[in-house]
Amino acid sequence: MLRRAAPLLVCLGLLVVWQLASLVLKSDSFPTALEAIRAIPVVLGDKDSLVNFAASLRRMAIGFAVGVAISIPLGLSMGRSRAVASLFNPLLMVIYPVPKAALMPIIMLWLGVGDISKTLVIFLGVSLPVIYHSFEGARAVEEKMLWSGAAMGLSSTQRLVRIVLPAALPEILTGCRTGLVLALITMITSEMIARQSGAGNILFNALDMGQYDTVFAMIIIVGAMGIVLDALFERLRARLVRWSEPQFDIPLSFS
Amino acid sequence: MIEIDGVSQVFQTSARQDHLALSNISLTIEDGAFVSILGPSGCGKSTLLYIVGGFVRPTAGVASMKGRAITGPGPDRGPVFQEFALFPWKSVLGNVMYGPRQQGIKRPDAEAQSRALIEMVGLKGFEDFYPKELSGGMKQRVALARTLAYHPEVLLMDEPFGALDAHTRTRLQNDLLNIWERDRKTVLFVTHSVEEAVFLSDKVVMMTRSPGRVREIIDIDLPRPRHRTELLLDPRYQKYIVEIERMFDDSGDDELR
Numbered sequence: 001m002l003r004r005a006a007p008l009l010v011c012l013g014l015l016v017v018w019q020l021a022s023l024v025l026k027s028d029s030f031p032t033a034l035e036a037i038r039a040i041p042v043v044l045g046d047k048d049s050l051v052n053f054a055a056s057l058r059r060m061a062i063g064f065a066v067g068v069a070i071s072i073p074l075g076l077s078m079g080r081s082r083a084v085a086s087l088f089n090p091l092l093m094v095i096y097p098v099p100k101a102a103l104m105p106i107i108m109l110w111l112g113v114g115d116i117s118k119t120l121v122i123f124l125g126v127s128l129p130v131i132y133h134s135f136e137g138a139r140a141v142e143e144k145m146l147w148s149g150a151a152m153g154l155s156s157t158q159r160l161v162r163i164v165l166p167a168a169l170p171e172i173l174t175g176c177r178t179g180l181v182l183a184l185i186t187m188i189t190s191e192m193i194a195r196q197s198g199a200g201n202i203l204f205n206a207l208d209m210g211q212y213d214t215v216f217a218m219i220i221i222v223g224a225m226g227i228v229l230d231a232l233f234e235r236l237r238a239r240l241v242r243w244s245e246p247q248f249d250i251p252l253s254f255s
Numbered sequence: 256m257i258e259i260d261g262v263s264q265v266f267q268t269s270a271r272q273d274h275l276a277l278s279n280i281s282l283t284i285e286d287g288a289f290v291s292i293l294g295p296s297g298c299g300k301s302t303l304l305y306i307v308g309g310f311v312r313p314t315a316g317v318a319s320m321k322g323r324a325i326t327g328p329g330p331d332r333g334p335v336f337q338e339f340a341l342f343p344w345k346s347v348l349g350n351v352m353y354g355p356r357q358q359g360i361k362r363p364d365a366e367a368q369s370r371a372l373i374e375m376v377g378l379k380g381f382e383d384f385y386p387k388e389l390s391g392g393m394k395q396r397v398a399l400a401r402t403l404a405y406h407p408e409v410l411l412m413d414e415p416f417g418a419l420d421a422h423t424r425t426r427l428q429n430d431l432l433n434i435w436e437r438d439r440k441t442v443l444f445v446t447h448s449v450e451e452a453v454f455l456s457d458k459v460v461m462m463t464r465s466p467g468r469v470r471e472i473i474d475i476d477l478p479r480p481r482h483r484t485e486l487l488l489d490p491r492y493q494k495y496i497v498e499i500e501r502m503f504d505d506s507g508d509d510e511l512r
Binding site for chain 1: 305308309310327328329330332333334336338340341342343344345353354357358385386387401402405407
């Protein structure tokens with residue numbers, strides 16, 4: 001009972017602290033929690049902002065899907081083949097520490113400020129954790145398991161798809177979960193840099209116009225979006241890897 | 256018939272030095288024989304098994320089966336590993352059915368065969384369990400059933416009971432012999448337990464300490480079917496064990512000399 005209610009209590013507690021702090025500070029740029037919450041339906045009720053949200057989510061979904069679709073096979077191949085690993089490793093090592101949003105100016109220069117640039121940045125943000133975890137997962141697959149498959153007559157491609165992939169799935173999904181949150185982060189940052197549409201655009205327009213209640217409402221909405229997406233994904237993950245050993249007794253999510 | 260002809264295996268150590276694991280092994284394994292490869296740990300006995308399985312290519316020499324050189328793994332040689340190597344995302348039934356399904360056997364037939372095998376290894380009622388829910392002994396029973404399911408001509412058993420407690424180990428040895436009595440497949444069985452080798456085998460191949468060579472081949476002339484309680488009272492059984500134990504002690508000293 002307490003465990004189920006704990007996340008709600010935490011949120012409520014934060015709101016109370018916020019409310020009190022803003023009442024004490026009395027700053028224009030720091031609306032009270034109630035004001036921010038009251039602004040949420042206004043934002044969500046606006047047709048224009050809904051179009052923006054839809055555009056954001058569409059880019060995020062495409063960036064995430066393409067990222068996962070490319071990164072899983074790449075990571076798994078890297079984990080099982082020294083040749084593939086040494087081919088891609090230098091490239092990834094260079095890209096890895098670079099903040100993806102920092103690439104945004106160059107990408108905008110080449111590809112414009114439209115969907116393609118933003119989706120590309122999301123794709124880059126998603127790819128690295130998924131590649132890394134797929135790689136680690138594939139490397140950890142027991143050799144004897146692959147031998148057992150080989151003795152049954154599975155070709156090396158079949159072993160990659162039918163043994164390495166399922167065996168590494170718990171690790172892959174951990175990467176996807178990180179990737180999903182990174183997709184949200186890169187989605188917002190890309191829209192903050194290339195301000196043309198999207199949730200990040202609404203947020204910064206509101207900031208420019210001094211609509212601080214909208215700014216805070218947007219932060220709550222985007223935060224809630226992250227929490228809901230993560231919780232949904234965590235449910236899916238738990239379903240898919242029911243067979244694997246439990247790693248935590250306390251689930252690190254709101255699902 | 257499996258023939259191993261002048262097989263040597265060299266490994267590169269992490270210090271980039273060559274390590275001779277197997278040195279010029281020649282051996283013939285008759286069809287239907289239960290042959291154990293016995294030796295101290297690190298003598299390369301598992302490597303020899305992997306070479307027959309086609310999982311490892313020998314540095315020199317040839318292993319062949321029915322006159323054809325072994326170039327890779329195949330369903331005619333079914334491995335059972337000490338680590339079980341079950342597919343953890345598949346249920347017991349899913350694991351056992353994997354081989355038959357891979358061979359193109361239709362689902363209902365594969366399932367019926369697999370259920371029968373699961374019953375044979377004593378796991379009726381556990382068909383829908385996942386490997387993580389099973390004990391070590393049960394996992395090895397599943398692994399055995401999974402391998403038997405695709406009807407290999409030869410069973411390659413790599414210290415299959417090495418990770419189990421003494422009690423479970425004896426029970427599985429008994430059950431393995433019972434199952435083996437039904438169709439007398441060729442079995443190549445790697446172990447470092449003298450008692451286990453003598454109890455199970457028709458022939459024990461003793462290997463020397465690294466680099467592994469064939470030191471002695473001992474025919475175990477004991478009646479079958481074998482029962483542990485009878486054998487324990489049999490002086491011939493005791494003599495085999497003592498004789499081999501003594502050789503074991505000798506080969507242990509090699510390193511010190």
